Amino acid sequence: SQQGEEDPQALSIQEGENATMNCSYKTSINNLQWYRQNSGRGLVHLILIRSNEREKHSGRLRVTLDTSKKSSSLLITASRAADTASYFCATGAGGGADGLTFGKGTHLIIQP
């Protein structure tokens, strides 16, 4: 099965700095999605990148996808305290029937 694995497991940076999180997976994918989860709360969809895309932007978020290396990165620019959360990548095979396979997540702490 696809498997997203993020690194680092935890990241602590100062407010205003950029945060980069990486995700690796094992098998072919149709798309890769990034989600945010605040402690004990639900999953908020951030961005979806398809296998034929290499980079995608949404506000302060930038996602890259390298299918040859089976890896993706999420960059958050100009971080804010409110960005403190866990970030997960999730891979999908493409068909609607397929469940997403989540990684263990990166816990990001933004220090004011």
Place this chain on the structure above:
Amino acid sequence: EPEVTQTPSHQVTQMGQEVILRCVPISNHLYFYWYRQILGQKVEFLVSFYNNEISEKSEIFDDQFSVERPDGSNFTLKIRSTKLEDSAMYFCASLIEYNEQFFGPGTRLTVL
């Protein structure tokens, strides 16, 4: 903006009891999912549902679990005889084809 809703937000039950977790997916979505997240662990796929039947299920989704779409709006997950290890956050999600899955806020199930 349309969203996935789940009730209850927190369910406490005794071991061996049946529980039903409820979800209202986004109205024009076609695929529906249940995931769970044991405290401190990754989000795990349980089951996907399309056209009034199960499309795919994981190894976790054994005979103790069942799903149903009893009417045009609700999507339920039933656990027949709960075990201590069923304690987790349960997320419902829905999808309009080939796009991102939208997650509900989750139901925290505590089995005593």
